[in-house]
Amino acid sequence: MSDVLVIGGGIVGSSVAYHAARAGLGVTLVDRRDEGHATAAGAGIIAPGVGDGESDGHNALVAQAAAHYPRLLAHLTEDGEEEPGYWRVGALVIATNEAEADFLAGAGRFAEESLGAGVPGIDRAAMVDGAVARELFPPLAPVPAALHLAGTARIGGRLMRDALQRGAQRRGATILRGDVALRRDDRRSVHAFIDGRQAPAETVVIAAGAWSAPLGAEIGLPLPVFPQRGRSRIWRCPATTPTGGPWS
Ligand SMILES: Cc1cc2nc3c(=O)[nH]c(=O)nc-3n(C[C@H](O)[C@H](O)[C@H](O)COP(=O)(O)OP(=O)(O)OC[C@H]3O[C@@H](n4cnc5c(N)ncnc54)[C@H](O)[C@@H]3O)c2cc1C
Incomplete structure (x- = not known):
């Protein structure tokens, strides 16, 4: 019997499995590997300070998530992962017309406030003109302005997911390919079935994305x-792509 049965092996399920395994729990992760799972498609932008300042819950979650990465990377290194797919490449938010430039100025103020408030994962926030934006990213077409966030990160979803899964396995987790179904009995207990076979678990985590x-x-x-x-x-842009290529 597993302590934790995780349904879904995208970045969320893999992270749950890794953290639970590191905490010493007996973990089984089951993934169906559906076409179209989000982790393979996500751009992986980890950019605290990008927002409108209005959604406190969302902004706090983003800030905490970004702050967690250094700790997570240290743990993954400890568990033998050398390339977990995390790069501090910075971000450019582009305005393609003057109206968007006005909107970005507001976003820039929020980014500066975030920086001032000590939100981690961002080194510098500044509005830049089109020429500076093109210096930072040469393939860019002429634009009126951009918000440059230096030091923000991007992750390669598949690389990070795989690193988390390998790390979980090294800590004793079992990773299976399969289809999980759930049933509730008359006493309201939940039972999990992997490809039709019952899989007893103390706790079931649904991390099945969409x-x-x-x-x-x-x-x-x-x-x-x-x-x-x-x-x-x-x-792939030779002028901007970091060595190793964050594109998987
Ligand atoms: C185009 C695009 C761009 C994005 N850009 C960003 C970004 O820049 N920054 C950001 O933070 N986020 C971004 N996201 C969002 C981010 O990618 C997702 O929030 C994240 O990958 C979701 O991960 P997940 O593990 O919840 O789901 P998924 O990766 O979809 O994984 C769910 C897994 O569960 C499995 N599963 C489902 N049902 C079962 C079952 N019954 N039994 C077994 N397995 C099952 C599926 O097969 C799948 O493998 C983007 C998403 C997209 C599509």
Whole structure:
């Protein structure tokens, strides 16, 4: 019997499995590897200080997540991971017209406030003109302005996920490929089944990304997690791509 059964091996489930295994718990992670899982598609931008200052809950979560990375990276190094896919490449938020430049100025003030308030994971925030933006990122078309956030990071989702899973395995976790279903019995206990076979666990964690709500529904648990379509495009730019290439 596992202490923790994690459903989903994207970045969230892998992180749960890693942290639980490091805490000494017996962990089983099961992943179905669906096409379209978000971790392989995400741009991986870890940019505290980007926001409008209005969503306190979101901003606090982003700040705490960014602050956690140095500790996480130290733990992964301790567990033998040399390339977990984390690069402090900075960020440029582009204004393509004057109206967007005005909006960005507000975002820039929020970024400076965040910096002043000691939000970690950001070294410097400054509005720059189009020429400076192109110096920082030569392939850029002419733009009126940009917000430059120096020192913010980007992660390679697949690299980080794999590092977390390997780290969890080194700490004793079992990682399986399979399809988990949940059932609730008459006494309201939850039972998990991997490919139809019961898998007893003290605690079940649903980290199934866009598939979480249907899993919750199987046991009468409403989970307000909805799929949202997104696209990112990644270019290799010799002038800007750090050695090692953060593109996987
Ligand atoms: C285009 C795009 C750009 C993005 N950019 C950013 C960004 O810049 N910064 C940022 O922070 N976030 C970004 N995101 C969001 C981020 O990628 C996601 O929030 C994150 O990857 C979600 O991870 P997850 O583990 O919850 O889900 P997923 O990666 O989707 O993993 C869920 C896993 O659960 C498995 N699963 C589902 N049901 C079951 C089951 N019943 N049994 C077993 N396994 C199951 C699936 O097969 C899948 O492997 C972006 C997303 C997209 C699509």
